[in-house]
Amino acid sequence: VNLVERALQFFDRLVVAVAYNPNKASLFSVEERLDMIRIALKNDPRVTAASFDGLLVEFVEKQGANVIVRGLRALSDFEYEFQMTLMNRKLNRKVDTIFLMTGFKWFYTSSKIIKEAASLGGSVRGLVPDVVHQRLKEKFPLYRNVS
Missing domain, CATH: 3.40.50.620 (HUPs)
Structure with missing residues (x-):
């Protein structure tokens, strides 16, 4: 963006x-x-x-x-x-x-790093647009509870 x-x-x-x-x-x-x-x-x-x-x-x-x-x-x-x-x-x-x-x-941000962090439940909020943050919650079970 x-x-x-x-x-x-x-x-x-x-x-x-x-x-x-x-x-x-x-x-x-x-x-x-x-x-x-x-x-x-x-x-x-x-x-x-x-x-x-x-x-x-x-x-x-x-x-x-x-x-x-x-x-x-x-x-x-x-x-x-x-x-x-x-x-x-x-x-x-x-x-x-x-x-x-x-x-x-x-x-130092890449899609690979974002996906890895999110898949392990780490917050990437602020590094991706809000819509991506929400869609990551749909893809990764550990990310669903990240605010």
Whole structure:
């Protein structure tokens, strides 16, 4: 949410892209993730949430956009993102990538850490939007009693 809010300072319209990835075991389905994004962003008319499969650069072009906004947390993120940016640039020279540093509060936060803490009953409130906090309660029995 923080990254989207900050990116809106530079762009009039954003599309939050959620990839179908059959090789990744996600806690939430693509549809659930889209729903949580819409709720967390309070259905901001400047933001659309959409799913895609295939290449991100093709999805971006179909949306009529030419920029991918990505968040960076740590140096390890940069190496991976740099490689992806170079490949995306090779696949479609019309699409550029812009990086925004993650807010300090979320610098060491990842979906893996959030899921692990919640599955063991640890509170992640304040690190995730309220809608995600509630949905985690539905997924993890130990998290149901976390306020």
